[in-house]
Amino acid sequence: MKLIVCGGGTGGHIYPAIAIAEYFKNQDSSTEILYIGGKYGIENKVLKNYDYRFETIDIKGFQRKLSIENIKRVFKTTSSMLKMRKILSKEKPDLVIGTGGYVCGPVVYMAALMKIKTAILEQNVFMGMTNKILSKKVDYIFYGFDEALKRYPFDNAIVSGNPVRTLEFNYDKKTAREELNFSSDEKIILSIGGSGGSQSLNDAIKLFVNYAEKNNIRLIHSCGEAYYDELKEEFIDINYDKFELYPYIKNIGKYMQSADIIICSAGASTLSEVSYFGKPIIAVPKAYTAENHQEYNAKMIEDCGAGYCIKEDILNADILANRVQNILFNQDVFEKMSDNSSKLYKGDACKIIYDALI
Known part of the structure; x- marks a missing residue:
């Protein structure tokens, strides 16, 4: 079998694609996998850690205004479509799966035109523009959350949940804490601002450290590589x-399992990973995301009783x-939010996707 997966721009699009690819490969070791990403996305860096063939296309999203740059991007999209036709004609894949990002537009659209079996994963509650076209x-x-199916009840839609890197998340709390040298009874908060970091969350953490110290809480904050050097200087006097403080946490599963509460941006992939561990969530949606999809995700978390939504402003x-x-000092609230968070995780999303497509 030949499988093409595509997704790019953020870790939330890339890691689900990798999880799907790994699952297909584990089910059938003869599966040939090609990953297609954007020419300038972080997938170029991430995919170096995986043994997949990797191709890129030159694609960027359109600005929400008339501009010369948009005209240039029209030509790039056309060029990418032609490149995809050549790649698909050469590869002759049995299946093409897109997990989000502008790169999925030319890849999945051209595959559909060429009558190749196609699928998309809409991870968020609110569907992005690219997936609206591809749908x-x-x-x-495939939908990451039940709420998405309520909004977009297509006949060919299935709620699979969002794929989680379960092989990298295979920790129980006791083992995770032991490996990180954390004590079994201490209270731990993990704060992660997404693959690009979050300025507003970084700013709040600067003073929130005082609360953590006053209450003897271990606070672990991943601030984003672009912000790390500046924050490190600002925190130099904190003893x-x-x-x-980390720029990025590679083995995030171990830290997630160790935590009691997780503060995070409201990207669908991150929320799904947190719910995989059944942790109460304080979701901080990034205001600048496409179609404001993170706010819809965060409000869903609060409406489901799995945590709180705090808007950036x-x-x-x-x-x-x-x-x-x-949450942390009210056992009833903590247990209810933990239980509701666990309920958001749908089970093995990769298996659901695989069984539907094969």
Whole structure:
């Protein structure tokens, strides 16, 4: 079998594609996999850690205004479509799966035109523009959350949940804490701002450290590589030994399992990983995301009773401390949110996707 997966721009699009590819390969070792990403996306860096053939196309999303740059991007999209026709004609894949990002447009659309079996994964509650276009062409649509199916009840849609890198997340809490040298009884908060970091979350954490120290809470914050050097300088005078600052956490599963509460951006992939471990969530949706999809995701988390949504324009250390206090020091709330978070995880999304397509 020949499989093409595509997804790019953010880790939330890339890692689900990798998880799907790994599952297909594990089911049939003869499966040939080609990953197609954007020419400038972080997938170029991430895929170096995996043994997949990798191709890129030159594609960027359109600006929401008339501009010379948009005209250039029309030509790039056309060029990418032609390149994809050549790649697909050469590869003759049995299946093409897109997991999000502008790169999926030319790849999946051309595959559908060429009558190749196609599928897309809509990870968010609110469907992005690329998937709205592709949804009318593909054979299968997979949703990360039940709420998405309520909004877009296509006949060919299935709620699979979002793929999680289960091989990298195979930790129980006791083992995870032991490997990280954390004690079994300490309270731990993990804060992650997404693959690109979050300025607003970084700003709130600067003062939230004081709350963590006052309450003897271990605080682990992943700030994003672009912000790390600046934040490291700002935190140089902080002597709290239970505060850990990282630009990026590679083995994030171990840290997620160790945590009691997870503060994070509201990307669908991150939320699915958190719910895989059944952790209460404080979701901080990034305001600049396409179609404001993160806010829809975060509101869903709060509506389901799995945590809180704090919008960026009101986020500060005091509000963060208030929400943490309500969860971490109220056992009933903590247990209910943990249970509701677990319910958001649909099970093995990769298996559901595989069984539907094969």
